[in-house]
């Protein structure tokens with residue numbers, strides 16, 4: 407049974423954390439446009455050079471750039487049994503482009519899982535977020551600390567704080583979410599794909615809620 411999923415939610419809602427657990431459980435890839443863009447920035451590819459300014463200021467990268475990324479990525483063979491889109495779509499234009507590209511590929515979405523967390527908690531989560539340089543796994547200095555200080559528990563990689571996880575940029579990103587991404591909740595509701603859940607509680611509790619949704623229980 408294919409599992410074509412979107413995780414929708416504001417920065418810090420736990421999309422990346424939950425996507426990584428879905429990858430392990432269902433053997434489907436996580437498609438994080440944020441991760442793909444950060445790796446392009448690191449490699450200083452033409453796309454990365456174009457994206458960097460938008461990302462540093464907390465703005466969205468232009469739709470055509472991220473739509474192109476996802477269109478190519480969905481054609482890779484590891485997507486045959488499904489995928490978890492994490493951080494895409496983020497605008498109505500991206501959602502429309504996704505719909506068209508999936509139709510062209512003869513595929514459909516199964517669920518859009520919308521995770522909600524209130525703003526104070528989002529700010530706490532983002533300020534304490536640490537990310538593995540090597541494998542991308544996320545940690546939190548208080549809520550999900552690594553067992554060994556500053557080392558990834560999965561791969562031993564070094565942990566770092568993202569440039570855009572600083573207070574000023576973070577506030578801008580939350581505003582951008584409200585203005586440009588939150589309308590997708592109504593969009594997917596009208597497509598009868600929306601499944602909402604509270605993003606508070608332990609990481610495992612939230613994962614169980616998502617599993618119940620995607621397994622139709």
Ligand code: ADP
Nearest residue numbers: 417418439440460461465466467472493494496
């Ligand atoms: P978070 O996990 O905090 O929501 P992401 O890693 O998803 O952040 O995204 C980081 C940045 O990358 C965004 O602020 C934006 O500049 C860019 N980005 C990621 N995904 C998209 C997208 N779908 N559309 C436009 N910009 C994107």
Ligand code: ADP
Nearest residue numbers: 417418419420421422423531535545546549609
């Ligand atoms: P997103 O991808 O939506 O931006 P992340 O998955 O990176 O969010 O999570 C943001 C931060 O919050 C990370 O530091 C992560 O460890 C932490 N986090 C994730 N889920 C929870 C949770 N249920 N409770 C507390 N902290 C969490």
Ligand code: ZN
Nearest residue numbers: 538541558561
């Ligand atoms: Zn790691």
